[in-house]
Amino acid sequence: MDAIILAAGKGERLRPLTENRPKPLIPIAGKPILDHILERVESLVDNIYIIVKYKKEKIIERYKDREKIEFLEQGEIDGTGEALLTAKDYVDKEFLVINGDIIFEDNLEEFLKFKYAIGVKEVEDPKNYGVLVVKNDKIIDLEEKPENPRSNLINAGIYKLDSKIFDILENIGLSERGEKEITDALKILIKEKDVKAVKLKGFWSDIGLPWHVLEANKYFLDKIKRDIRGEIEENVVIKGDVIIEEGAKVRANSVIEGPAIIKSGSVVGPLAYIRPYTVLMENTFVGNSSEVKGSIIMKNTKIPHLSYVGDSIIGENCNFGCNTITANLRFDDRPVKVNIKGKRVESVRKLGVIMGDNVKTGIQVSFMPGVKVGSNSWIGASCLIDKDIERDTFVYKRDSLIFKKRVGE
Template sequence: MDAVILAAGKGERLRPLTENRPKPLLPIAGKPILEHIIEKIYDKVDNIYVVVKYKREKIIEHFNNYDKIVFLNQGDLEGTGEALLTAENYISDEFIVINGDIVFEDSLDEILNYDYAIAVKKVNNPENFGVFLVDEKNNIIDLEEKPKFPKSNLINAGIYKLKRDIFKYLKEIPISERGEKELTDAIKLLIKEKEVKAIELKGYWNDIGYPWSLLEANKYFLDKIETKIDGEIEENVVIKGKVIIEKGAKIRANSVIEGPAIIKSGAIVGPLAYIRPYTVLMENTFVGNSSEVKGSIIMRNTKIPHLSYVGDSIIGENCNFGCNTITANLRFDNKPVKVNIKGKRVESVRKLGVIMGDNVKTGVQVSFMPGVKVGSNCWIGANCLIDRDVEKNSFIYKKDSLIIKKLQ
């Protein structure tokens, strides 16, 4: 049994988080989506073919030491079908195909029992997904992409058990208008000739469609962690709830940590800092004096040194927050925060902070309105209230008029 993981996409809806990394590398509960997938299947397969393209060097660097993994580079042609074709020359007859940007709890044991099977999930909004129609034996009899009027609430969960003859169909299907070969087009041919089972996934599943999906999945998996404190804990630190503090991390004096939370190696918290539930501090981060982080993912090397609040936010790598940088995460009217996704205003969740790329520097007393996106490499000048999205490589500041009078 082999596996193919499709990890070539650009993840545009996840911008700016995907400006410098592919979506499968986004961290959930302290490790990349792709690592979650690989852990699920590592002991069940002989080889894992990871099909890469966008920012592939980052994936290769991260998974370099895994013996079973072979990286395959998708060529100019786009699409999941084309991605799978990349593996044709390597793969054994039995294999599982997994989208590289999903997280799930199911063991995959059931789906591996079939020649042909596709994982499905029941959802309330099938119109946003690929929708399956199945017969009374759970064989798939139809498949529609994002139908206006879905015929069922069973959606394609992005996990397929296949055999090599899928390649025949992949070659038959045409290249789509947008120049892609879609795996689902081949599936449509497959279901006409073979029994393809719809296997409902057990437990949690999330395709990380939006930035806030990352926070939602992070929350889900943080609720599953068990306490493990290997880092250095200074005086008067109070820790509550389930917390992982890795070796090499340090919680400085008089800080308070409330789990579930993960604090990774090299991270420093405090003194006098406050980490609240559903926070992940990645490697070498720093959250200092009187700062508070809640429900957020803080990526590597980012520094939040003093008097700052980061809530329900995702902050990229190598950011540096000036003293008293504050994220707002709630509207006055309590309605869902709206976020610009590929040009459209999309309703997210009731509490959402800032979505920030890498290498952003903020000045002192900067604040962000809920749901704002800040591209990588920006400088945000002191005392600015950022109430709109900021494109990458921007320097944004303000010049207040000051009135000067002579005293006496």
Template structure:
């Protein structure tokens, strides 16, 4: 049996993190979302087909040496149905289909028992998801798309079991109003002709669609790690809780590391740095003298050299922070931080810092207000307070007028 993972989407709600990488390549607990999925299924299937498109080179480079992984590029038409149809001439008789932007705890072995199946997950507020209605035998009888009045609290969890009949049904569907071919349209045809089992997922599941979903999933998986230290740890370093320090990482003198935390190879921490719980420092990062990082993901090759604070934030690759760069992460009124998502102002979580793209540079004494998004390739000049989102490729600076007055000669 084969597996098909849908990785072609642009991940608009996760911008600027997806400006230079596809959504499935965003790191959670030290490895891409897509790696988490492949780790779960690679022993169950013969081949893993990755449907790629947006920033496909990222995915291909990372998984090119995996013995079971093959790559198929989606054509001009977007949508999950078209993504599945891309594999028509390659895949076997029965196969799994998995959305490439979910993380989950449960095993998928139970899917192998059925010809047709959909994973469902119970949630408290299903309005923003595809709602699945089951009969008393757990067969799917209806799918509602983001209904105002949901008929159940079970949602489509983005994992499916099909045979080749699904290709015929996808080809019968019409392009949707948003210009996409939707897999759910084909499933609605399928449930009229076949028994499609609704399989309830146990344990953790997250549809990683917004920046705070990334941080939430990061916390969940960090809680599962066990201490493993193979990097260099200098004198007077304090390590508490479960911490992974990979070979090639260096923790300099008098630093404090509080787990759960992961520090990847090539990273340098300290001296006198403070790494607080739920932090991941990806490869070749640098957190320097008297800098503090808390509940954040710092991506590859980013430098936060000295006297800075980063809290509840996601910082892209190849960023460089000037001295005393600060991220605020909490409102005075303690209400959820508001964030711009696809043109709408939405509430997120109580604590959220900055969401930053790649290749951003800050000058000294730059501060970010909670929930601000900064696009890739920005420069932010000294002493700026950033209280709004910044598009990519922007230089932000302020002009202070200096007054020079000659002192009278006191002699």
């Protein structure tokens, strides 16, 4: 049996994190989403076909030497249905299909018992998902983002299918947004065949918004075990479950509270404070008297001194000037609002800055909660950033200095 992983989408709601990388490569608990998926599926199948399109070269480069994996490029038509159709001439008669932007714990073995199955998960607010109506473990209906959901069971983006789905996909039209949708084909399949509902065990998340990344990161960090292999200087305090990889260095008088991961090549300190649920990816630097809490700092980023980063996601190759501060909590303690595709959306109680790659800040720059900063932007000294910054932007302000001669006594 084979598996198809749909990894071609742009992930627009996750921008600026997806400006320079496809969504499946966003890191969670120290490794990309796609790594988490492959760990669940590799032992179950003979071949894995990853459907790529947006920023395809980055996925191919990372996984080109992995056994079982072959890459197929989606054509001009967008949509999950078209992505699946790309694999028509490659897979066995029966196969698994997995969305490339979900993260989950289930081992998927239950799916193998059925010819047709859809993974389902119970959620509190199903309005923003495909909602399934299930009777005696059989799916009898699928409604996409209904205003009045008929159940709390949603389509979790994992399927067991056979070649019949290709026949359906070839004979359906495009959706209102001009895409070929897998859900349109599933609605037909449900009417014609016995499609089982497989309730997923353990954690599951559709990584569609920036705070979903931090929530999943927190969950999987709670599963790690202490493993200290890097260089530790004098008077360093390490509490709880912390992974410090070989090649990382923690300099004198620093404090690290787990769960946390410090990847190879990273340098912490001296006098740095790494608080729980932080991941420092490869070759990062958190320097003298800087504090990082509940955040993901991506590769090659530097937070040298006297800075605070809380509940944030910072992209690759960023550099913070001295005393750069991210605010993460509103005065009224209400959920932080974030701009998502032109709409103000409530997120979570604590959320800092969501920053793309290659961003530089001058000294004494501050960010208000929930601000997004596009890639390749520069922010000049002493700026308070209270609104989103598009990519490739230079932000600065001009202060007038007044010089007067001192009057002698």
